[in-house]
Amino acid sequence: MWIAGTQQKASSLKVMEALLKGGPIRTRGAEGATMGAEPDMTPLTRITLDPDVMGGKPCIRGLRVTVGTIVGLVASGRTTPEILAAYPYLEEADIREALAYAAWRVEETEVPLGK
Numbered sequence: 001m002w003i004a005g006t007q008q009k010a011s012s013l014k015v016m017e018a019l020l021k022g023g024p025i026r027t028r029g030a031e032g033a034t035m036g037a038e039p040d041m042t043p044l045t046r047i048t049l050d051p052d053v054m055g056g057k058p059c060i061r062g063l064r065v066t067v068g069t070i071v072g073l074v075a076s077g078r079t080t081p082e083i084l085a086a087y088p089y090l091e092e093a094d095i096r097e098a099l100a101y102a103a104w105r106v107e108e109t110e111v112p113l114g115k
Contacts, residue, residue, distance in 0.1 A: 044104075046097040058101060060094045070098035 048062045058067040073083050
């Protein structure tokens with residue numbers, strides 16, 4: 001997801017809710033133009049945020065497996081079959097979506113509000 005030229009920081013929770021529901025993400029740019037996510041952005045239907053599960057960290061389908069756990073396993077060299085063997089209740093699509101969510105989060109930019 002890419003949001004450019006924002007005057008204010010987009011609310012991560014609102015953006016995540018829109019992605020989970022498959023809706024468009026829109027914000028006002030510095031020039032007053034409306035900007036949004038790439039048109040081919042796939043909604044993240046497998047990532048959940050629940051304050052009662054893992055302290056509100058992004059999880060896979062409400063399970064107690066965080067996106068950070070999956071990203072850490074991939075970063076340490078684990079293959080998809082190895083991860084699925086260790087977590088048999090996960091699916092390959094869960095791993096792909098965890099990586100997509102992590103990629104989206106690291107690209108998010110916070111813009112400080114003027115005083």
